[in-house]
Amino acid sequence: METEITTKKELDHVFTVRDVSVSYGDFTAVKNVSMDMFKNNITAFIGPSGCGKSTLIRSFNRMNDLIPNAVVNGEINYQGINLYDEEVDPVQVRRRIGMVFQKPNPFPKSIRENITFGLKVNNMTDNLDERVEKALTQAALWDEVKNDLDKNALDLSGGQQQRLCIARTIAVEPDTILMDEPCSALDPVATKKIEDLMQILVKDFSILIVTHNMQQASRVSNYCAFFTTKATDDGRRTGELVEYSDTKTMFTNPSESLTEEYISGRFG
Amino acid sequence: MNNNSVFAETKKERELKELAFLSILYFCVTVAIVTLMTLIYDVISTGYSRLFNDYELGLISKVTIDNPKDFLTSLDSRDPLKAGIGPAFAGTVWLMIIVIFATFPLGAGAAIYLQEFAPKNKLTRFIELNLTNLAGVPSVIYGLMGLAVFVRLAGFGRSVLSGGLTLTLLILPVVIVASREALKAVPDTIRQGALALGSTKFQAIFRQVVPSAIPGMVTGMVLGLSRAIGETAPLIFMGALTYVNYYPDTPLSGFTAIPIQVYNWIGYPQAEWKDTSSAGIILLLGLLLSMNALALIIRNKFEKDW
Amino acid sequence: MYKDLNLTKTKTKPLESVVKFFITLSAFAAILISIAIVFTLLTEAINFFQDPEVTIREYFTATRWTPTFKNPVYGVLPLISSTLYIALIACLISFPLGLFSAIYLSEFASRRTRKVIKPIMEILAGVPTVVFGYFALNWITPNIVQRFIPGSGVFNAISAGIAVGIMIIPTIASISDDALNAVPKSLRMGSLALGSTRRVTALKIMLPAALSGIIASFILGFSRAIGETMIVTIAGGQYPELNLDPRKAMYTITSSIVNVSLGDTPHGTTAYNALFALGITLFIMTFVLNIFSDYIARKYRKEYEQ
Numbered sequence: 001m002e003t004e005i006t007t008k009k010e011l012d013h014v015f016t017v018r019d020v021s022v023s024y025g026d027f028t029a030v031k032n033v034s035m036d037m038f039k040n041n042i043t044a045f046i047g048p049s050g051c052g053k054s055t056l057i058r059s060f061n062r063m064n065d066l067i068p069n070a071v072v073n074g075e076i077n078y079q080g081i082n083l084y085d086e087e088v089d090p091v092q093v094r095r096r097i098g099m100v101f102q103k104p105n106p107f108p109k110s111i112r113e114n115i116t117f118g119l120k121v122n123n124m125t126d127n128l129d130e131r132v133e134k135a136l137t138q139a140a141l142w143d144e145v146k147n148d149l150d151k152n153a154l155d156l157s158g159g160q161q162q163r164l165c166i167a168r169t170i171a172v173e174p175d176t177i178l179m180d181e182p183c184s185a186l187d188p189v190a191t192k193k194i195e196d197l198m199q200i201l202v203k204d205f206s207i208l209i210v211t212h213n214m215q216q217a218s219r220v221s222n223y224c225a226f227f228t229t230k231a232t233d234d235g236r237r238t239g240e241l242v243e244y245s246d247t248k249t250m251f252t253n254p255s256e257s258l259t260e261e262y263i264s265g266r267f268g
Numbered sequence: 269m270n271n272n273s274v275f276a277e278t279k280k281e282r283e284l285k286e287l288a289f290l291s292i293l294y295f296c297v298t299v300a301i302v303t304l305m306t307l308i309y310d311v312i313s314t315g316y317s318r319l320f321n322d323y324e325l326g327l328i329s330k331v332t333i334d335n336p337k338d339f340l341t342s343l344d345s346r347d348p349l350k351a352g353i354g355p356a357f358a359g360t361v362w363l364m365i366i367v368i369f370a371t372f373p374l375g376a377g378a379a380i381y382l383q384e385f386a387p388k389n390k391l392t393r394f395i396e397l398n399l400t401n402l403a404g405v406p407s408v409i410y411g412l413m414g415l416a417v418f419v420r421l422a423g424f425g426r427s428v429l430s431g432g433l434t435l436t437l438l439i440l441p442v443v444i445v446a447s448r449e450a451l452k453a454v455p456d457t458i459r460q461g462a463l464a465l466g467s468t469k470f471q472a473i474f475r476q477v478v479p480s481a482i483p484g485m486v487t488g489m490v491l492g493l494s495r496a497i498g499e500t501a502p503l504i505f506m507g508a509l510t511y512v513n514y515y516p517d518t519p520l521s522g523f524t525a526i527p528i529q530v531y532n533w534i535g536y537p538q539a540e541w542k543d544t545s546s547a548g549i550i551l552l553l554g555l556l557l558s559m560n561a562l563a564l565i566i567r568n569k570f571e572k573d574w
Numbered sequence: 575m576y577k578d579l580n581l582t583k584t585k586t587k588p589l590e591s592v593v594k595f596f597i598t599l600s601a602f603a604a605i606l607i608s609i610a611i612v613f614t615l616l617t618e619a620i621n622f623f624q625d626p627e628v629t630i631r632e633y634f635t636a637t638r639w640t641p642t643f644k645n646p647v648y649g650v651l652p653l654i655s656s657t658l659y660i661a662l663i664a665c666l667i668s669f670p671l672g673l674f675s676a677i678y679l680s681e682f683a684s685r686r687t688r689k690v691i692k693p694i695m696e697i698l699a700g701v702p703t704v705v706f707g708y709f710a711l712n713w714i715t716p717n718i719v720q721r722f723i724p725g726s727g728v729f730n731a732i733s734a735g736i737a738v739g740i741m742i743i744p745t746i747a748s749i750s751d752d753a754l755n756a757v758p759k760s761l762r763m764g765s766l767a768l769g770s771t772r773r774v775t776a777l778k779i780m781l782p783a784a785l786s787g788i789i790a791s792f793i794l795g796f797s798r799a800i801g802e803t804m805i806v807t808i809a810g811g812q813y814p815e816l817n818l819d820p821r822k823a824m825y826t827i828t829s830s831i832v833n834v835s836l837g838d839t840p841h842g843t844t845a846y847n848a849l850f851a852l853g854i855t856l857f858i859m860t861f862v863l864n865i866f867s868d869y870i871a872r873k874y875r876k877e878y879e880q
Contacts, residue, residue, distance in 0.1 A: 080579075081581055091466060091584070094463065094466040098465070108458075117462070121475070286773050290682065292674060296670065300695065304701075306709075306713065310709070311708075373600070378597065381600060394605065395605060401608065401865075402607060402608060404860060406802070406856060412615065417610055420841065440604075498704070500803070504835055505835050530704055531707070534808055552702060552705065556700060
């Protein structure tokens with residue numbers, strides 16, 4: 001069900017989502033999603049597994065285009081432009097909206113080349129070395145690798161690899177970063193480092209994060225969207241947006257009973 | 269109750285059957301290994317002298333070749349003691365070069381298209397079906413096709429170019445399949461990671477996926493090449509069997525190749541030719557061994573552990 | 575951040591279009607090659623059958639193949655019979671040896687043993703057929719066939735058959751090994767847990783489960799035996815009449831193709847066209863077998879994919 005955003009401040013919207021559903025063939029993964037997301041905030045998608053959070057977030061940078069029979073219905077507006085308009089080029093979209101994946105996926109190249117790849121592809125080839133340093137610094141990785149830039153990225157630890165992936169994403173200067181469960185493959189120490197990193201990054205970027213870890217959402221995010229699955233007529237389960245509000249409200253005084261049950265751990 | 273004795277008997281019986289079966293298995297495996305060893309031993313023992321030592325003709329006279337490497341550089345001859353594999357070696361090298369230059373772009377290109385760009389429709393399935401069938405066509409048929417298409421239709425004549433192109437077509441299906449496997453081995457997360465950074469599909473594939481797959485593709489190429497080098501039948505139609513006793517100087521010149529030369533020598537009845545053919549075989553096997561070793565080195569040194 | 579948004583398409587670079595065009599073409603080359611093969615074989619074969627000297631009836635029923643005689647007879651029957659005969663001998667050797675080697679490798683051998691034996695099989699598979707031909711003529715014939723089977727000639731079908739059989743062992747062994755390995759380990763565990771022996775498990779559980787792949791390997795091996803050229807040409811001899819005595823020479827389709835092209839056969843002569851008639855006969859035989867092998871593998875493959 002839809003909820004009105006109970007914000008008092010005048011904030012800029014970065015995403016406006018109206019009646020969005022995503023389906024694969026005849027299976028609807030998630031539906032009835034409407035919400036507004038705001039610039040320079042961390043918005044978390046939470047909920048039990050299988051409710052289409054990852055599917056939904058992949059619609060925001062048109063990565064769903066890569067799946068043969070995926071269909072996105074409804075409107076996703078990015079700073080006023082409908083992302084699924086015919087004139088819009090998915091490649092350009094992904095240059096402005098970056099993505100960090102669940103399992104770190106650095107290229108099997110050197111640390112430096114991992115970052116310069118994105119820069120070259122986006123024609124940002126001036127001052128390469130400076131850009132590399134800036135990105136690694138912003139990702140809180142520079143001190144650890146500054147003397148080993150030519151080392152193979154696969155030699156880094158899992159947490160370092162993920163920060164490298166964040167570094168190469170921010171190197172191409174997007175406005176928004178999508179993160180699909182970025183810490184689920186990492187140990188608690190590495191997770192904390194990335195959560196701290198997010199608090200710093202949000203000053204320059206808008207961040208959307210999918211997480212199945214409620215505590216992480218409450219620690220890190222400003223806004224939360226809670227999803228759950230509902231059974232459909234043909235016996236399958238489709239994801240739906242249940243409630244969307246600022247994090248404090250969601251965790252202390254949620255409007256929906258389902259939300260309250262999830263927060264208090266009665267299911268999930 | 270005679271439980272113990274009943275079980276004991278059955279156990280012995282059973283163990284006997286197991287042993288008998290295992291012996292059969294060992295035998296079967298051994299046949300293959302023993303054949304290989306016998307072959308190698310026979311070839312080396314008869315041909316060794318022509319390559320490395322003085323050559324003795326036994327009863328009649330003792331002939332010494334001052335420089336055994338003469339075998340590698342001499343021309344063919346009616347005299348089994350003087351016959352060398354020079355022009356055939358050169359012909360094989362020419363063929364290798366032509367095959368490499370023709371096969372690698374075609375094979376890699378086709379594999380990249382089929383694995384990364386081709387839509388999953390009937391046309392693609394048809395292409396893949398063709399490839400599977402072509403891999404099973406006897407090599408002599410490729411020779412016939414090469415005769416009609418390259419020697420006559422394209423006008424290249426009975427030349428090393430015709431031979432090289434025919435061999436290319438012969439090994440192309442195998443090289444394409446091997447290259448596809450190399451591309452398949454690159455995890456999809458690499459493609460996704462590149463795309464998420466805003467690269468186009470083309471950039472993601474040619475700047476990330478293909479470079480990672482290159483070692484596997486080169487290995488496939490080397491293995492295909494080693495097959496091409498050992499082939500005799502397809503080249504027979506290129507006139508490679510007439511008495512060619514010169515080094516090829518242009519792609520359009522006539523030629524002979526190591527397996528063809530060996531085939532010639534095998535056909536001569538005099539006993540001394542056996543040693544000469546053995547020497548040629550040693551060279552051929554040595555060449556193949558080096559190529560396979562090269563493929564192994566490339567695979568071990570460069571292939572990634574995802 | 576938040577620069578002006580321009581999300582419209584960038585132009586594709588011309589280089590990308592060229593490369594895409596080239597790789598698409600490369601993939602379609604597969605179809606082109608098939609067409610070339612069928613087309614050249616067909617057109618020249620048709621020329622052959624339209625030649626006044628040749629009748630289809632004679633082609634399929636005459637019992638001699640003598641294209642170079644004064645009154646040439648073009649009967650393919652002796653060639654087909656020889657081809658099948660030698661292929662049969664080869665299969666008698668390779669099917670059991672190959673299959674049991676596969677059973678050994680997948681059911682009994684330790685990992686270390688596998689690591690030794692599999693490469694040996696691969697080496698055997700890489701030996702050029704001309705080398706096998708040499709081995710058949712110079713070693714198998716004198717040491718095995720002529721010693722143990724009286725009345726054998728220097729060129730005989732048994733030697734050729736044995737050598738072809740050994741050459742095919744790696745094919746049968748590796749495909750059957752793959753088929754056996756594709757059967758889930760849980761089946762093996764279940765059988766052993768019930769108290770059966772490794773022999774019984776291998777023969778009664780694993781073998782039947784992998785049967786479709788194994789049979790496919792047999793059919794493929796048979797197809798390769800039919801298409802084999804150099805071994806039979808070197809060791810099988812030339813005996814142009816219908817002959818059912820394996821101790822004597824036998825003349826296969828492939829060796830007759832080789833021998834016809836050895837002589838002077840200018841383009842356009844009946845003998846030249848005969849090459850292609852033989853070619854298309856051979857092509858059809860192997861093609862049908864390959865399709866059949868693929869069909870068996872697919873249709874009867876038990877679905878084990880999880």
